[in-house]
Amino acid sequence: MMVSSTSLWQRTKQVTLSVPVQVALLASLCALILWTLYFSTYPPVHDALHATRHGTAAVACH
């Protein structure tokens, strides 16, 4: 049982530190930040960055 949980932990660490997972995590973080800053309709965020959104190509606002 001990051996099994240790190998599971090793496997989790390996998967987490694998390049595809690291790339996916970083890309998701980047996409989330971009969405929050440029595309979110949450009023406080939208109002704070209204001018920036209107001043950046390919960013839609209203």
Place this chain on the structure above:
Amino acid sequence: MLCTRHDMVRRRLLVTKVIAVLSKLREFVMKNLKYVGMALAASLVCVFLWFNPLPSRASQPSVQLQTEPSLSQVVPDEAPVRMALQAVDATGQPLSNVRFQLQLLTPVKTPWFTSDFPIVEGTKLLELNAKAPSGKLEFEQVMPIRGNYTLKAQVTPAIAGAFEAFDRSLQLSVPENPVKYRNAAILIGILILAGIGGGWVIGSDRTVQNGEIAPQPIRLLLSAATVVAIAVLLFVNISAELGSARGHGEMQAATTPSVQRSQDLEVRLLGDRQATVGQLSSQTIEVIDPKTGNSEADVIVNVKAIALEDNKQMFAYQGRTDNQGHLTWKEQFFDGAPHQVVAEVAPPNSLALQVSHEVEVEGIEPPLYIRFISLSYYTGIFVLSLLGGIWWHRRSTRSVSLFGR
């Protein structure tokens, strides 16, 4: 020697084949001489017309458009553009006593490279019925987005039979605001740098030392990402707080009543108080004689629409009331923020009468799919840079190990 003889045989065969094809072509031409001749003549005519186009509208009345500034210098969603339309007859002389029916249409939808007002794309921006005694119509309008606008003008005589009614469609090409490209380039630069940096770290040695949960570079990267996330969220929240504090203090327009009266005139401002982005909103000025209640025709009225958020003039026009004492126009308030419509009548013997009302404009959120398309572009740039960083690090490591060997 053998090779040379073989080449000669191949050449002879080739020449024979070319001769055969040419003779077939000759037979075809001879058989269809009439059609070939017609095709050649048509081609010659097309070439001639290409280089010497016919003056197609020279013998027809037209509408001449002048803008201030010139269209190439117009910046979308900035200062209003002054447009002057002049109706001219077939000889180019100005027509007088003209009635314009005008429609200004926005550029078509471009979801793959959206403008900042996607709801405004492919809609009507302005509809105006105007009397023009000198054949000239002038107005000012802020152009919301880049692209090709269509100005449809229907010109009819104010005096029946003075000339034949006609309509013309003009294209107005407005360039994109260069600041947008600069800001996009800065954003792309940041994404590329962050992507290459992240890829460089991810691509490094990932072996875990004893007692470590993750290798040092990965821990550093995670810490950096956390710091970035904290900084972004702090910035967003603080800006939102400051923005909302400012927001409560603005939108206080110096309002005048929507009805004003002098000894000779009574001016009323009627029309929509609620508007939606993407749709036209109708506004009407009514001028009557307060003593008799009769409508006053041909009274000159100055109208303008002001965006209250930054006190910017979006539309201005000087028109005349019609026989019912009305001046009506339809305009789209493309910015989802409160606007003020102001009208001023300056009677010859008394003080100017100014009326106004506020229009609440409902903004429409851009469709999700348009935002996802743009997000995919910017995220795609980051991912490509990330992969580039990994590849670059591995290539350089391989080079070092090769040299080491």
